[in-house]
Amino acid sequence: MRVVVAPDSFKGSLSAAQVCAAVAEGVRRAVPGARVTAVPMADGGEGTLDCFRTARAGELVETAATDPLGRPVAARYALSGDGRSAVVELAAASGLPLVADVPPDPLRADTTGTGELIADAVRRGAREVLVAVGGSASTDGGTGLLRALGVRFLDAAGAELPPGGAALARLARIDGSRLPHAVRATRFRVACDVTSPLVGPAGAAAVFGPQKGASPAQVRELDAALTVFADVLAAHSGVRVHDLPGAGAAGGTCGGLVGLLGAEPSPGAPLVAEAVGLPAALDGADLVLTGEGRVDGQSAAGKVVSAVAALAAERGVPCVALAGGVAGPLDELHALGLTAAFSIADGPRDLAGLKAGAAPLLAALAEQAVRLFAR
Known part of the structure; x- marks a missing residue:
């Protein structure tokens, strides 16, 4: 199984590279032999x-x-x-x-x-x-x-x-x-x-x-x-x-x-995606995992999740967003190609708790998400 991990940073918590590392850990728990390609992303601003x-x-x-x-x-x-x-x-x-x-x-x-x-x-x-x-x-x-x-x-x-x-x-x-x-x-x-x-x-x-x-x-x-x-x-x-x-x-x-x-x-x-080589990385992938601190209706307006989802859709690859928080409606993101979005919150937590535990929570969520697509 080939999985591409292409998230933005989780502002105030994890850099994009740290998000990639946590998600990759969860992917390999679900599928130990998975080939994971990490492509840290940004939207042209910080990072x-x-x-x-x-x-x-x-x-x-x-x-x-x-x-x-x-x-x-x-x-x-x-x-x-x-x-x-x-x-x-x-x-x-x-x-x-x-x-x-x-x-x-x-x-x-x-x-x-x-x-x-x-x-x-x-x-x-x-x-x-x-x-x-x-x-x-x-x-x-x-x-x-x-x-x-x-x-x-x-x-x-x-x-x-x-x-x-x-x-x-x-x-x-x-x-x-x-x-x-x-x-x-x-x-x-x-x-x-x-x-x-x-x-x-x-x-x-x-x-x-x-x-x-x-x-x-x-x-x-x-x-x-x-x-x-x-x-x-x-x-x-x-x-x-x-x-x-x-x-x-x-x-x-x-x-x-x-x-x-x-x-x-x-x-x-989209420009950062091209600059870091994401289109080529997506060729032949079975699953794409993206994400950012919060996924909501605004994410469709040129944010990382929308750019990654659109590129994945062009190649017929399912794309799942992992985020600190998820708030609908997400119709525009789904229309762009996002398969689904999930929050790392595993129960009632405040923002400080989510930030402090973001890495292990991301790994756990990634493991469960990949199990849905493993074959």
Whole structure:
């Protein structure tokens, strides 16, 4: 019997790798000779680097970068064992927590540090880069990131603009002539779990600007500047990102990556699944066990369980979710391909008790679930 174990972490309790270990123990209790393939998963947020590194025999690379206000910071990204693929979390060098020690500066903050991480990965040979956006401190349309890769953003006099989203109000021309061939040859994907467009009342500045310290007046200033950016970008590349769903993610970083680097945005879990090799791992499987801390109706909206279930369904493989808690209705998950979902709770327990005993409870539940399919 071949079983693939592909869960998210149980937040506040077990990492995805620890969940895999506990579930694998239960599988082998039920079927001692079972072949278990562990593929720790994530949804593009916390834990993505570790999942990628584990699945692709990779390493965490630490390098010097700059924080959203241009101060030095050490940040890490994940590089696959063969050096051809990388995962970069925007929050590692451009996240809001990095500037929590100073008053917010939403007009000037930018994403240069994330670009520096990507540049380092490309220099090392990566030709596929997954950028996990989220937790950004800036509203710069990703221009800091792009500038670090070689793109120039110029005003009407041909002078380079200073960092930050507000300066984009003076943008007249984009010069991509210094973008290295290696960057042009790289496939970029963006793990993006929001549908906000770049500009407008539901755009990057309006929805996320206040979280980064922007006043109502600054929100209007940033939205107007991003509109100029989108206009110039459309003239430069022929790609319109003004109202593209997801373009507003991470202060418009997704929009900038799509417009200038041809990046492919997608919900995080499916992108992580591809990056860690889950589709190939599922070929020939008899059963897939997935899970997360809580499975409910929201799990169908791009979470790990829904992504794994959909991939399993494509191959006709039953897929069972093991979770800390399960709450219906689960109709959408079943429609996606989830066979069933079960909670690790073996009786009345409080949340603290479930977290403390999650590993043995998962092993016991996995054993019982596998017995239903063993032959």
